[in-house]
Amino acid sequence: xxxxxxxxxxxxxxxxxxxxxxxxxxxxxxxxxxxxxxxxxxxxxxxxxxxxxxxxxxxxxxxxxxxxxxxxxxxxxxxxxxxxxxxxxxxxxxxxxxxxxxxxxxxxxxxxxxxxx
Amino acid sequence: xxxxxxxxxxxxxxxxxxxxxxxxxxxxxxxxxxxxxxxxxxxxxxxxxxxxxxxxxxxxxxxxxxxxxxxxxxxxxxxxxxxxxxxxxxxxxxxxxxxxxxxxxxxxxxx
Numbered sequence: 001x002x003x004x005x006x007x008x009x010x011x012x013x014x015x016x017x018x019x020x021x022x023x024x025x026x027x028x029x030x031x032x033x034x035x036x037x038x039x040x041x042x043x044x045x046x047x048x049x050x051x052x053x054x055x056x057x058x059x060x061x062x063x064x065x066x067x068x069x070x071x072x073x074x075x076x077x078x079x080x081x082x083x084x085x086x087x088x089x090x091x092x093x094x095x096x097x098x099x100x101x102x103x104x105x106x107x108x109x110x111x112x113x114x115x116x117x
Numbered sequence: 118x119x120x121x122x123x124x125x126x127x128x129x130x131x132x133x134x135x136x137x138x139x140x141x142x143x144x145x146x147x148x149x150x151x152x153x154x155x156x157x158x159x160x161x162x163x164x165x166x167x168x169x170x171x172x173x174x175x176x177x178x179x180x181x182x183x184x185x186x187x188x189x190x191x192x193x194x195x196x197x198x199x200x201x202x203x204x205x206x207x208x209x210x211x212x213x214x215x216x217x218x219x220x221x222x223x224x225x226x227x228x
Binding site (some may be wrong): 004009012032034041042043044046049089093095105106107108109110111113 | 123150152157158159160161163165203205207214215216218219220221224
């Protein structure tokens with residue numbers, strides 16, 4: 001099946017630094033990718049929709065200047081957490097939408113555990 | 118209010134028992150997907166149901182889509198410790214580009 005690669009899987013950083021997370025669709029082109037945040041034992045919380053070649057669409061309450069999204073190609077979206085603080089520590093997951101004829105599928109990356117000290 | 122109500126939120130059972138997880142809504146979905154997620158990993162798609170009344174089986178897992186396409190259930194027969202994980206239902210609605218996720222069911226199967 002289709003594969004979505006997310007990197008890094010784990011990152012520890014100091015407060016005030018920025019962290020970039022990459023999401024790649026390895027064997028299909030994805031015009032749309034999604035970024036989620038997840039707290040322990042809870043469901044996924046959609047942060048933003050990443051659209052190739054245009055601005056991302058952010059969910060209510062998500063700061064677009066804090067979480068910068070770039071979707072410069074059909075196989076790569078990046079999420080940059082700027083000036084990270086301890087409250088930004090979380091599990092971040094991306095997904096890529098594969099548009100097949102009458103059968104749309106969503107594939108998830110393996111997630112990035114961010115710990116801000 | 119949660120668009121997709123998933124229940125129960127937590128379930129702890131012994132190996133060999135049966136269980137059912139429910140996903141309910143007042144909205145109609147064009148399709149509904151079930152995912153399983155293990156700690157530290159991304160969700161993995163188990164099944165997609167599209168037709169009202171549809172039943173799909175995946176080994177010991179049985180998925181059902183309600184006739185009105187507003188609800189779905191996941192039934193696991195003779196649970197095994199390897200079934201432990203977070204189960205998520207997610208619905209797609211016409212005119213919406215994003216999936217709506219339920220809050221998830223954390224399943225723990227003990228030996």
